[in-house]
Amino acid sequence: MTGTSGPPPPGVPGEVGGDRIQLRSIRVVGTHGVLPEERERAQPFEVDLELWVDLAAAAGTDRLSDTVDYARVAEAAAGTVSGPPSYQLLEALAGAVARVTLEADPRITAVTVGLRKLQPPLAMDIATVGVRITRRR
Numbered sequence: 001m002t003g004t005s006g007p008p009p010p011g012v013p014g015e016v017g018g019d020r021i022q023l024r025s026i027r028v029v030g031t032h033g034v035l036p037e038e039r040e041r042a043q044p045f046e047v048d049l050e051l052w053v054d055l056a057a058a059a060g061t062d063r064l065s066d067t068v069d070y071a072r073v074a075e076a077a078a079g080t081v082s083g084p085p086s087y088q089l090l091e092a093l094a095g096a097v098a099r100v101t102l103e104a105d106p107r108i109t110a111v112t113v114g115l116r117k118l119q120p121p122l123a124m125d126i127a128t129v130g131v132r133i134t135r136r137r
Helices: 036-040 056-061 070-082 090-104
Strands: 020-031 043-052 111-115 129-136
Touching: 020 070, 036 070, 043 070, 056 111, 070 090, 090 111
Parallel strands: none
Antiparallel strands: 020 043, 043 111, 111 129
């Protein structure tokens, strides 16, 4: 994985076209945050994934073997949020989710991860806090 350097693969933001698989609102409980209570008490997170994949073969054959198994990708992402290690920053957790997503299948050329903490510990009425990152091979 090269982060965000180099030319983007087809369809990555900034270019026209590109096939994508979208996974929305994967809900997972995890223990991440800066405050001690966030690292001791599990809290809900929500993950969106956008996988940049050439879907032409699967569109023609209708076979799972010709595309990315999104159940496997969702399990890898959920396992990263729910299991150790614990991250202080949402940015670091989103980076870890991006890493395991790209490792799940070599056909994924890029991934956009949207990650939200559903009950942020702020002294105001706020629905969520989150980050959105894109990583590519």
